[in-house]
Amino acid sequence: MKYFAVILFLSVFLTGSIPEKIKPGEGFVEVKGGRIWYKVVGKGKGVPLLLIHGGPGSRSCEGIPGYSTLGNDRSIIFYDQLGSGHSDRPTDTTLWQLPRFVDEIDALRKALDLKEINILGSSWGGTVAVEYMVTKKPKGVKSVIFAGPLISTSKWMRDAKILISQLSKPVQDSINKYESLRIYDHKSYMAATDTFNINYLSRKPGARISAPDCAGSGKGNGEIYRYMWGPTEFNATGTLKNFERTPNLREIQEPVLFITGRFDEARPETMYEFQKEIPGSKVEIIENSGHNKIRDNPEQYLAAIRNFLSTK
Template sequence: MSIKEGYIEVTGGNVWYELHGESTNHTPVIVLHGGPGSSFYSMQGIRILAKDRPVIFYDQLGCGKSDRPTDPSLWKLDRFVEELRQIRDALSLKDFHILGHSWGTTLAAAYYLSHPQGVKSVIFSSPCLSAPLWAEDQKENRLQLPLEVQKKLKTNEENGTTKSDEYKEATKIFNKHFVCRLDPYPEFLKKGAHYRNPEVYNIMWGPSEFHVTGNLRDFDCTSRLKDFEVPTLYTCGRYDEATPKSTMFFRSLTPNGKSHVFENSAHMPYLEEPEEYIRVIGEFLREVDSND
């Protein structure tokens, strides 16, 4: 299987990309990783889809192998949408599928709603399409944690001490419940921690998954999900912080919406149930292509 990699100039710097597979009769899929400020690193297993079609990964500006400029004005949704458009143009993508995960679904939605041309389908994997609704869901999720953990989270947030070791340890317990339930936690994920950029995450989202204080805190595109005119797949884990309840709500607002819940996963089904994840995503993409 061929692999091509390189850099593309975008607003603010250069982003690194990797293209797996060769041109076939099947439409390419471009993968939008989570974060903000994470990288494609944890999603590299999705390259298996390249046996059917070209698969394009890239590290968004500020993280992974891409440039890390220090200008905080770059960390806005509109610039990331423009970044994706610049990547599409540089790679001459006429028609393509979008697979977004977590924050990548926010980016996917914003991109499609402003640049629908050429997008054949959208996959919202563990969607965050309403930051206020996400925040409400995490309030409910936190109630499932041990009382002592809940207290530590609340106290540190009230005191503005979210960088404390106590808060970080309590956050790890939340993550074991709702982000990645694999035990032991995968070693390769620990090795990839340096690809993250906490500054981007803090500016755009906040100090943790469940304490939303960044510039995305008011993002909500639910009123526009009716405008999606392409096949749309919503997926999440049964124990996902992107809750099945909200995921099904988003699907109900989408004319061509389908859904799938990964029964043994939290927020990372591509690691927690990799074979099932590839099966579901692959079948959806093949079905869309076959209906052309």
Template sequence: MREGFIEVTGGKVSYVIHNETADKIPLLVLHGGPGSSSYSLQGLKDLAIDRSVVLYDQLGCGKSDRPNDDSLWTLDRFVEEVGQVRKGLGLNKVHILGHSWGTTLAAAYYFSDPEGISSIIFSSPCLSAPLWEKDQKKNLTLLPLDVQETIKNCEENGTTDTPAFQKAIEVFNDHFVCRLKPYPEHLKQGKHFRNPHVYQVMWGPSEFTVQGNLKSFDCTTQLSEITIPTLYTCGRYDEATPESTEYFSSKTPNASFHVFEGSAHMAYIEEPEQYRQVMNEFLSQLDK
């Protein structure tokens, strides 16, 4: 394992490379958020059997710099950052695995600079902010009425920072984010790696109404331009619903689609062995 920092626009980002000397095309992982980190994805190092696996914390979170400059929190700058990480690590050819917001970033990066990208894995994809918002409002209707009312009232009254809202969000998360009981202790310990401010600027105060600068992001009409092998995955109970994930897959010419039947949004933690198996099978087919 090798770790270090790379200079990008706005500061330095922290990276870790597992199995750096492997011969096969490396896998670059783009974590979720915005403003989260690669902390919860560390288990993907187990994919580094015969290829390098590269994880990095995007600027503003994790072990990377946290500059106090809101002009940095834009999709275009994060796209630029991916290119700077690739250049800094010499990743001329690469597979990309994006999770959640990381799929937004993976798609936007591919459309800006597809050279050298051998495949993309869209894990629990968010490729349309309006559709994501619509899906979460639909998911809300599956929760108890008091939880629905609390979330609705807090959003309308601007009280999304209250304990009542946080308690309601925990119920939502238990259904659609991670269904493991009890919630993994090591994930709780990684909470300090997050930067909620970046999420606030780019998305907004909650999952359910997009108010940040990603509000209009929607690349569904461009998915037909992705000609490389593409894998779409999600959990059966995912925020990134199976219906929307399959819809994205249907728009992509050379795509396959897989649902993790026992998972919500964090299949790599909820069903880690099956998740790794699906990823390895996809990547191994491309090696052949």
């Protein structure tokens, strides 16, 4: 869940020009607990796109090079959630609650005067997106894209068990042994976790994305990740351990796309389960890709996003 999520915006204007507040540039928006940083790139006249990064506790900079290529169609808006990246880094754990992260969307919409939006939430960003849709019932949302989303922790954990069972027996044994002992820093367990990540998170770990925006950016925040999620991708022990919004998906009336990698830890089979909850929704599978689709197969991934948004 450490990657990204995307929200799309359309400002209503009479002149046909882009409103001043969403011209390319960067700045800060005040939220409860501090300031969050945002950056706008691109000038296309389509509905602008806001990238909500994954995590919890990750940052947006690694996604900027890839998603910015969509800027010919629309403005792309990135931001770092409170606690990571360029944003302020308070240490108050009472701030690490899902509703407060959801409120960041409203703060950005208000600050940038964004009347109409499309939403794409990737990984943990999908958690923020689905919570926004079902709790806020926001006006002006044109469509929603869920990319490898965490919508149900129980289904996420189920998928993790299935994927672990497909690894070698020594790797399985190591994970099961140290999970039962609650020892997460043993070298054998950490090596097994790396094997899981190489298979299901990013299948091209050596193909690092050139991300100049990460220079000078604050790092991700592992404390938020552990507090809200847990020690590893497949072990939910934090505040999200009982998260469940599958039954609420049917409340979303807007057009929806579920997009995931062929080898994603958010398994394609689970995306089809979610699709059944929303009549008319679609599923797109990115080939040769794990969870980090924008690294593993950026061409197909970005084309799928562009195609879905072309009529929005």
